[in-house]
Amino acid sequence: METKPTRRGRPPKAESQETRERLLAAALELFAAQGFAATTVRQIAQAVGIRDSAIYGHFEGKQAILDVLMDRAxxxxxxxxxxxxxxxxxxxxxxxxxxxxxxxxxxxxxxxxxxxxxxxxxxxxxxxxxxxxxxxxxxxxxxxxxxxxxxxxxxxxxxxxxxxxxxxxxxxxxxxxxxxxxxxxxxxxxxxxxxxxxxxxxxxxxxxxxx
The missing domain is CATH 1.10.357 (Tetracycline Repressor; domain 2)
Incomplete structure (x- = not known):
């Protein structure tokens, strides 16, 4: 039986949501430890193990991450x-x-x-x-x-x-x-x-x- 190749594109919704939550958790840890201003998008991405550019598939930027955390806490x-x-x-x-x-x-x-x-x-x-x-x-x-x-x-x-x-x-x-x-x-x-x-x-x- 021929196996269909895996389709490239956006990750499944569940995987995307999991990554989003991991980004929020990593950002919160960094913001608490060193402050919002001192934390970079690259540091957040590295903490999750993704490329810097991949963050923008979930958030417009660092401020957008803070806005979600602000809404929650x-x-x-x-x-x-x-x-x-x-x-x-x-x-x-x-x-x-x-x-x-x-x-x-x-x-x-x-x-x-x-x-x-x-x-x-x-x-x-x-x-x-x-x-x-x-x-x-x-x-x-x-x-x-x-x-x-x-x-x-x-x-x-x-x-x-x-x-x-x-x-x-x-x-x-x-x-x-x-x-x-x-x-x-x-x-x-x-x-x-x-x-x-x-x-x-x-x-x-x-x-x-x-x-």
């Missing part, structure tokens, strides 16, 4: 934590916020996410600040809806409440949840996050509103 954390504004707005903040922020902190304990945290610390505070602002911006409409329901005291606008809720959590992440964090560091981070959420609700919730 940066502002995209709300999606990773199962954030759904439509369902959360029907819950009181005393119930919704500990649940959401608990999921976020759990996500931040993931090994790859902690590598990304180390990259943020290594490169600059600007990236971390932009990530906080992006998450706060997505949370603001939820806080606005809760304000309309009369849950919060009125002297702060929704955008500020959202920022005040998430920013201290981000500080906990950056100080205690990097790639070299110990189990004790992670336990402390979770405890501090829980205390922050409890304090935030105690300060900003109106007394007498349904819990």
């Amino acid at each position: 940066g502002p995209g954390v709300l999606g990773q934590a199962g954030f759904d504004a439509a369902s959360m707005v029907r819950m009181p903040p005393r119930e919704a916020l500990p649940m959401l922020f608990g999921r976020i902190v759990d996500h931040w304990t993931d090994t790859d996410v902690r590598k990304f945290t180390s990259m943020l610390l290594r490169d600059s505070a600007d990236g971390a600040g932009e990530a906080i602002d992006a998450v706060a911006g997505r949370l603001a409409p939820l806080f606005e809806a809760w304000q309309a329901e009369g849950y919060f005291v009125g002297q702060f606008d929704a955008a500020w409440l959202a920022w005040e809720a998430i920013a201290p959590l981000a500080t906990i992440r950056l100080t205690l949840m990097g790639s070299h964090a110990s189990p004790a560091d992670l336990d402390r981070a979770k405890n501090m996050a829980e205390r922050h959420v409890a304090h935030f609700l105690a300060v900003h919730l109106k007394s007498g509103v349904p819990s």
